[in-house]
Amino acid sequence: MENRTVAVLGAGTMGAGIATVMARAGHHVILFDVSEDNLRRGIDTVHGFFDVSVQKGKLTDEQGRVAKSALHGSTSLADLAHCDVVVEAVYEDLRLKKDIFAQLDDIVSESTLFHTNTSTLSVTGIASGSRRPERVVGTHYCNPAPLMKLVEVADGRHTATWAHDATIRFLASLGKTSVVTKDRPGFIVNRFLIPWENSCIRALEAGLGTRDSIDAAVLGALGHPMGPFRLLDIVGMDIHQQVATRLYEQLRDPRFFPPPMVERMVAAGDLGRKTGRGFYEYDDNRLFGS
Numbered sequence: 001m002e003n004r005t006v007a008v009l010g011a012g013t014m015g016a017g018i019a020t021v022m023a024r025a026g027h028h029v030i031l032f033d034v035s036e037d038n039l040r041r042g043i044d045t046v047h048g049f050f051d052v053s054v055q056k057g058k059l060t061d062e063q064g065r066v067a068k069s070a071l072h073g074s075t076s077l078a079d080l081a082h083c084d085v086v087v088e089a090v091y092e093d094l095r096l097k098k099d100i101f102a103q104l105d106d107i108v109s110e111s112t113l114f115h116t117n118t119s120t121l122s123v124t125g126i127a128s129g130s131r132r133p134e135r136v137v138g139t140h141y142c143n144p145a146p147l148m149k150l151v152e153v154a155d156g157r158h159t160a161t162w163a164h165d166a167t168i169r170f171l172a173s174l175g176k177t178s179v180v181t182k183d184r185p186g187f188i189v190n191r192f193l194i195p196w197e198n199s200c201i202r203a204l205e206a207g208l209g210t211r212d213s214i215d216a217a218v219l220g221a222l223g224h225p226m227g228p229f230r231l232l233d234i235v236g237m238d239i240h241q242q243v244a245t246r247l248y249e250q251l252r253d254p255r256f257f258p259p260p261m262v263e264r265m266v267a268a269g270d271l272g273r274k275t276g277r278g279f280y281e282y283d284d285n286r287l288f289g290s
């Protein structure tokens with residue numbers, strides 16, 4: 001697929017990760033955020049990822065330089081006028097997401113694809129903010145987006161076949177594996193990931209193991225790329241709490257309800273990488289490693 005102009009809205013954990021994916025694939029990327037500080041940190045995270053990729057020999061110096069130069073930051077929606085694809089990764093707030101797509105209707109072209117990275121909201125509900133809901137598709141990236149291959153694809157009630165098919169082709173061009181799912185709370189992955197993460201936290205609370213031994217057990221026994229506490233530190237405890245609570249409210253299954261440790265960590269500001277401390281401590285300013 002030819003290089004496109006891709007706008008990523010929200011420069012937080014997911015936005016920075018998705019922007020990394022887009023820049024690595026050769027697209028021209030505009031990373032947009034309303035917060036200058038968050039935008040700076042998002043760009044630093046993307047640059048840091050490519051620097052480490054070069055150090056590890058995964059990219060040549062030239063590939064690292066080109067990928068970094070593909071990324072541009074913006075705090076003005078007007079800069080998104082020539083985007084082919086918009087990937088929305090702002091806070092998990094229905095009104096906010098609807099409002100952003102409503103504003104973009106007047107800025108981008110009629111053929112621009114709208115992707116939303118929501119975890120718990122209805123794609124149909126988000127799409128109702130746009131006058132062209134047929135172009136809105138749910139694309140739920142796994143975190144950390146540059147390292148995980150899977151993207152769940154969920155159509156809204158009015159998503160057009162052309163938008164769905166174009167989305168699948170676009171994701172394939174990024175080297176992603178798409179799994180098509182329904183516009184239902186938690187899609188596929190969070191239906192079992194959230195209860196499992198809660199189980200790991202409960203195991204820690206019950207003293208079945210330490211942070212390190214539980215992470216080591218998962219790495220050794222289940223073959224996951226990282227242990228649950230390393231992963232939760234990237235996800236963010238605020239996000240885990242929000243997603244778990246919203247899925248509990250919608251599904252009424254107690255396995256989704258976040259254990260007490262989650263609330264205490266959020267209250268203490270120990271959100272994970274984004275605040276420098278979660279289950280582990282971090283001395284760099286990046287939202288995820290490579």
Ligand SMILES: NC(=O)c1ccc[n+]([C@@H]2O[C@H](COP(=O)([O-])OP(=O)(O)OC[C@H]3O[C@@H](n4cnc5c(N)ncnc54)[C@H](O)[C@@H]3O)[C@@H](O)[C@H]2O)c1
Binds near residue numbers: 013032035038117234
């Ligand atoms: N964290 C995860 O593991 C994960 C995984 C998959 C999907 N998601 C979903 O991705 C989305 C983003 O999650 P996150 O973890 O990156 O959150 P985050 O809190 O790390 O980042 C959100 C960013 O959105 C920005 N923002 C807020 N309002 C904005 C606006 N009007 N325009 C532009 N930017 C705005 C904030 O400044 C912030 O930088 C949420 O919908 C979340 O449910 C999160």
